[in-house]
Amino acid sequence: MTSDRTASSLPPLLDAVHNRETAFTNEERHKNGTLGLLPDAVETLDRQMERVLWQLDSKSNDLERFLHLNGLSQRNETLFFKVVMSDPKRFLPIVYDPTIADACLQYNRLFERPQGLYLSLRHKGHVKEILANWPEKDVRFICVSSGGRILGLGDIGANGMGIPVGKLQLYTACAAIPPQGLMPMLLDIGTTNQKLIDDPLYLGLRQAPPSSDELDAFVDELVAAIQELYPHCCLHFEDWKGDDAIRLLARYRDKILCYNDDIQGTAAITIAGLDTALSIKGEALKEQRILFYGAGSAGIGIANMIVSALQDEGLSETDARARISMMDINGLIEPSRQDLNPSQKVFAHSHAATKDLAEAVKSIKPTVLIGVSTNAGGFTEEVVRTMASINDKPVIFALSNPTDKAECTAEQAYRWTDGRALFAAGVQFDDVTLNGKTLTPGQANNFYIFPAVALAVWATQARRITDEVFLEAAKATAEQVTAEQRAHGLLFPPQKDVLRVEINTAIKIARQIFKSGLAQVPEPEDIVDWIESKLYRPEYTSANGQ
Numbered sequence: 001m002t003s004d005r006t007a008s009s010l011p012p013l014l015d016a017v018h019n020r021e022t023a024f025t026n027e028e029r030h031k032n033g034t035l036g037l038l039p040d041a042v043e044t045l046d047r048q049m050e051r052v053l054w055q056l057d058s059k060s061n062d063l064e065r066f067l068h069l070n071g072l073s074q075r076n077e078t079l080f081f082k083v084v085m086s087d088p089k090r091f092l093p094i095v096y097d098p099t100i101a102d103a104c105l106q107y108n109r110l111f112e113r114p115q116g117l118y119l120s121l122r123h124k125g126h127v128k129e130i131l132a133n134w135p136e137k138d139v140r141f142i143c144v145s146s147g148g149r150i151l152g153l154g155d156i157g158a159n160g161m162g163i164p165v166g167k168l169q170l171y172t173a174c175a176a177i178p179p180q181g182l183m184p185m186l187l188d189i190g191t192t193n194q195k196l197i198d199d200p201l202y203l204g205l206r207q208a209p210p211s212s213d214e215l216d217a218f219v220d221e222l223v224a225a226i227q228e229l230y231p232h233c234c235l236h237f238e239d240w241k242g243d244d245a246i247r248l249l250a251r252y253r254d255k256i257l258c259y260n261d262d263i264q265g266t267a268a269i270t271i272a273g274l275d276t277a278l279s280i281k282g283e284a285l286k287e288q289r290i291l292f293y294g295a296g297s298a299g300i301g302i303a304n305m306i307v308s309a310l311q312d313e314g315l316s317e318t319d320a321r322a323r324i325s326m327m328d329i330n331g332l333i334e335p336s337r338q339d340l341n342p343s344q345k346v347f348a349h350s351h352a353a354t355k356d357l358a359e360a361v362k363s364i365k366p367t368v369l370i371g372v373s374t375n376a377g378g379f380t381e382e383v384v385r386t387m388a389s390i391n392d393k394p395v396i397f398a399l400s401n402p403t404d405k406a407e408c409t410a411e412q413a414y415r416w417t418d419g420r421a422l423f424a425a426g427v428q429f430d431d432v433t434l435n436g437k438t439l440t441p442g443q444a445n446n447f448y449i450f451p452a453v454a455l456a457v458w459a460t461q462a463r464r465i466t467d468e469v470f471l472e473a474a475k476a477t478a479e480q481v482t483a484e485q486r487a488h489g490l491l492f493p494p495q496k497d498v499l500r501v502e503i504n505t506a507i508k509i510a511r512q513i514f515k516s517g518l519a520q521v522p523e524p525e526d527i528v529d530w531i532e533s534k535l536y537r538p539e540y541t542s543a544n545g546q
C-alpha cells in the first residue's frame with residue numbers, strides 16, 4: 001500500500017479518497033477549482049461528522065442508515081471512516097451484520113454504483129485483463145466471495161457483493177488498515193437461487209454454478225493472475241458454499257498467501273469465547289464434551305481448530321476428535337451415515353442414529369453446545385433446559401446470523417437456564433435483565449479476528465497464514481477480557497474498544513509471524529511503535545494521502 005494516492009485524475013468532489021467537501025480551505029478551493037462549487041462555510045472534520053450523525057438520527061431504520069453511510073463511503077472516505085470509527089458499537093451492526101444482510105437480499109434493487117470487481121465466469125481465459133482494470137495497482141488484499149453462502153442467507157449469487165465490501169471496510173474500521181489496496185471481489189459463477197434468476201433486476205449471471213472442477217480451474221486462473229499482477233496480495237475467501245470453501249482452502253493454503261474467514265476466523269473467535277467461558281468455569285478445554293449443531297464450513301473449521309488447541313494441551317488427534325460430536329440437517333454424524341464428506345467423517349463416533357438434537361444432548365451430555373446451523377430456533381426450550389440440567393454453567397453459542405437465524409436468542413438462553421448460561425451469538429443481542437441481574441451476551445463474530453490478522457500479515461509481509469496465527473489471535477483476544485469483565489460473564493472484549501483490542505492482537509500475531517520465520521521484512525526493534533506508525537487515521541492529513 002505504498003502507492004501515491006495524492007495524484008488523482010478525478011475532479012476533487014468526485015474523488016472519494018481525497019474529497020474533503022466543505023473542509024476544503026479557501027486556498028485549496030482556489031487551487032483545485034472548487035470555489036463556488038461548495039457553500040461558503042469552511043468546516044472541520046468534526047463539524048462534518050456532526051451533520052452526518054444528525055442525518056443518521058433522522059433516518060427511520062438501520063437499512064436507511066446503511067444506505068446513507070454507504071453513499072458517504074463513496075463520496076468522502078475519510079468522513080465515512082471518521083463516523084464509523086467514532087462509535088464502533090453503534091456502527092458495526094449498521095455497516096455490517098445484521099443490517100448488511102437486509103442490504104444483500106435486495107442488493108440488485110438497491111444498486112447505484114459498483115463498489116468492487118465483478119469477475120464473471122464469462123471472463124474465463126481473460127481474468128488477468130479484467131483484474132488489470134482495477135484502478136489501484138498495489139492491491140494487498142482481495143476479499144472474494146462467490147455469493148454461494150452469504151451469512152445464513154444461502155446462495156444469493158451476485159447480491160453477495162455487499163459482504164466483501166463490508167468485510168474490507170472492517171479491515172480499516174477495526175484494525176486501521178489503510179483502505180487503498182483493498183479490493184472487494186465477487187466471483188460471479190451463477191447461482192442456484194431461482195428467485196433471483198427470475199428477477200428482471202438481477203445483476204448477475206443467470207445460470208447454475210459450474211462443476212467443482214470447472215470452478216477450481218477458474219479460481220486457479222484467478223490465483224495465477226493475482227500472483228502476477230499483485231505479488232504481495234493476500235486472498236481472503238469469504239462466504240463460499242461450504243464444500244467449495246473447505247476444498248479451496250485446502251487447495252491453496254500451503255501454496256499462496258490466503259485464508260478463509262468463515263473457516264479460520266469464525267473458529268478463532270469461537271475458541272476465544274471458549275477460552276473465556278472456561279476460565280469463568282475454572283475448567284480446561286480437554287475436560288469438555290462439545291456438540292456442534294451444524295457441520296458446514298464454519299462448524300468444521302471450529303472443530304478442527306479445537307482439535308489443534310487440544311493437541312496443544314497434550315491430547316492425541318484421535319482423543320481430541322473424540323471430544324467433539326457433530327449434528328447436521330441429516331442428523332447426528334455417526335458411522336452409518338453415507339452422505340459425509342471427508343472433513344465430517346473424522347468426527348463420526350459410534351452412536352445410534354438420531355435427528356433429534358434434544359435426544360443427542362441427553363445422551364452425549366455436552367458441556368458446550370455450538371450452533372452453526374442457520375436453523376432459527378434450533379436450540380429449543382427442551383434443548384437449552386437439558387443443557388442446564390447437565391451443567392452448572394452451560395456454554396451455549398448460537399452463532400448463526402443474521403439475528404433471525406440464531407439458534408436461540410440471548411433472552412431464551414438466559415431464561416431457560418435461570419441466568420446460568422455462558423452465552424454468545426454471532427450477532428449482538430441486547431442485555432437481558434433476569435431476577436434483577438443484568439446479563440450481557442457476547443458477540444462471537446469473526447470481526448474481532450480477521451482485521452487483526454490482516455494488519456499483522458500486511459505489516460510483516462507474511463508469506464503464508466497458518467492456523468497458529470489464528471490460535472494466537474484467539475488467545476490474544478481472550479486475554480484482553482479483564483477479570484472484572486469476566487466476573488460479569490463477558491466473553492469478549494467490549495466492542496467500543498475494538499480498534500485498540502485488534503491492534504494489540506495484531507502486535508502479538510506479528511511477533512509470532514516473525515518467530516515462525518514467515519515474515520518478509522526485517523523484525524523491527526520496537527514492534528509496537530512500528531505497527532502504530534503504519535495505522536490509518538481518519539483525518540484530513542497528508543499522511544493519509546490527502
Ligand SMILES: O=C([O-])CC(=O)C(=O)O
Pocket residue numbers: 097150151152239261262266401426445446
Ligand atoms: O459476517 C459475519 O457476521 C460472520 C460471517 O463471516 C458469516 O456469517 O459468514
Ligand SMILES: [Mg+2]
Pocket residue numbers: 151238239261262
Ligand atoms: Mg462470512
